[in-house]
Amino acid sequence: MKYTEEHEWLRAEGDTVTVGITEHAATQLGDVVFVELPEAGTTVAKDDEIVVIESVKAASDIMAPIDGEIVEVNDALADNPGLVNEDPLGEAWFFKVKASDPSQMDDYMDEDAYNELIG
Amino acid sequence: MSDLKQLPLHALHAAHGAKFVPFAGYDMPVQYAAGVMTEHKHTRDKAGLFDVSHMGQVLLPPSADAALETLVPVDVIGLKEGRQRYGLFTSPAGGVLDDLMIARRAGDLFLVVNAARRAHDIAHLQKAIDGVEEVTDRALLALQGPAAEAALSRLLPEVAAMRFMDVAELGWRGMALWVSRSGYTGEDGFEISVPAAAAEDVAAELLAMEDVLPIGLGARDSLRLEAGLHLYGQDLAEDISPIEAGLTWAINKVRRKGGAREGGFPGADRILTEMDTGAPRRRVGLRPEGRAPMRAGVPLFDAPEGGAQVGLVTSGGFGPSIGAPIAMGLVDSAVAPDATLYGEVRGKRLPGAQTGLPFYKPTYKR
Known part of the structure; x- marks a missing residue:
């Protein structure tokens, strides 16, 4: 598992990367009430804002961590956005992206480095 | 580091896992460990305790009722002792400068105004009224929800007999608590003005009860929105008339056209005309x-x-x-x-x- 400074977790299986947000991020956001996902098949570039999360407090974005194509999105979040708070590391993954340049994953933190970041 | 003021109950909030945000110059708890959604529902189901000490508390001499009527479209003269009424400071252009609560007590008029407008409101009052006194040594708590009466009765048995918008001064451990049966959540409940030194004791007694949870600003906002209550600075402002804001009901009959004390408040021409012809x-x-x-x-x-x-x-x-x-x-x-x-x-x-x-x-x- 890798982590971004924007508190996303990235799990690579071959060239396909599953993306969610960390428990720390979910706690900071508060109760999530709305999630807007991209469509499968969309081509994305690193740092594109592709997911909108609205909590009871505010709206925030999730960025594409790498270049590639969205191959699957987690439609369960549209009906049950609260999953983001209940199981951020498991059931509440947001999307899977097929990397066009898997070496971009090397830029991201491992778990120890991330834990140090959130202190 | 910052000029944020702390509430008298800051340490208690922190002990309950509060996350703080700056609001109206105060370091305010936006939520506690339970989170906004749980806090909101708990207030609707049981009882929630809010620290609203950032709000302004102001005393006027009882004889100031007529002078106060020059600032608000409210029947202050007719307000009976022991009762409270919602009011608005209107502007000469017919907008709203702030909303407030006005209570008539045995020896004074007691006002509660919004935190962000406190300095403005006090200066505004002082231009029209002699003897305006800001209360700076009392905290303000709100206990809201269906279990509020049972909870507060354990400290103050007299509150069970109060009706919506009644006010009373009640003794507790030798101190005077100023209680009103009101709030801003859509629930039955109370607002309690407490000497600052005793605020932590009162709050701790209430929070020790199973039905009472501390509630932050986040849930306060969602509760008042569901109840259709206005937030000054958003739903009420200087460029919004009370008629536009849906507050015609807050303009009391004696201050309306044909009333015994018709008009006589800032912006009355526009506001009373809009009542007739629409906004x-x-x-x-x-x-x-x-x-x-x-x-x-x-x-x-x-x-x-x-x-x-x-x-x-x-x-x-x-x-x-x-x-x-x-x-x-x-x-x-x-x-x-x-x-x-x-x-x-x-x-x-x-x-x-x-x-x-x-x-x-x-x-x-x-």
Whole structure:
């Protein structure tokens, strides 16, 4: 598992990367009430804002961590956005992206480095 | 590091896992460990304790009632001892400078004003009234929800006999607590002005009860929005008339056209004329389709594409007791009451149905 400074977790299986947000991020956001996902098949570039999360407090974005194509999105979040708070590391993954340049994953933190970041 | 003021109960909030945000110059708890959704629902189901000590508490001499009437479209002279009334400071142009509570007690008039407007309001009062006294040594707590009466009765048995908008001074451990049966959540409940030195004791006694949880600003906002209550600076402002804001009911009969003390408050010409002939805009409730919240500032259009902007959202978010996004806004009066409105959120026009207000029917003990 890798982590971004924007508190996303990235799990690579071959060239396909599953993306969610960390428990720390979910706690900071508060109760999530709305999630807007991209469509499968969309081509994305690193740092594109592709997911909108609205909590009871505010709206925030999730960025594409790498270049590639969205191959699957987690439609369960549209009906049950609260999953983001209940199981951020498991059931509440947001999307899977097929990397066009898997070496971009090397830029991201491992778990120890991330834990140090959130202190 | 900052000039933020701390509430008298700051340490107690921190001990309950509060997250703090700056609000009106104070370091305020926005939520506690339970989170906004749980805090909101708990207040509707049981009882929530809010620290609203940032709000301004002001005393006027009892003889100031006529002078106060020159600032508000309220029947202050006719306000009976032991009763409280909602009021508005109006502007000469017919807008709203702040909203407030006015209580008549045995020896004074007691006002509660918004934190962000406190300095303004006190200066505004001093121009018209002699003997304005800001209360700086008392905290203000609100206990709200269906279990509030049972909880507060354990400290102050007398509160069970109070009705909505009654006020009373009650003794507790040798101190005077100023209690009103009111609040800003749509629930039955109380606001309690407590000597600052005793605030922690009162709060700790209440929080030790199983039914009472501390509630932050986040849930306070969603509770008042569901109850259709205005937030000054969003739903009420200097460029919004009380008639546009849906507050005609707050202009008491004796101050209206044909009343014994008709007019005589700032902006009376515009406000009383709008009561007769209608205002250019009106307040609406809005139920966005889908789950995306429409927050304050979202422009409202009359068509899914093109068309014209006909208003804007003044308060919006998710209503935990409604289970859906809710909003209130101001729209041109020409808009048909059953027309679908389209809020532009992140470049997309999302439909919403106009609804009556409130979204949640208040449960005051009348």
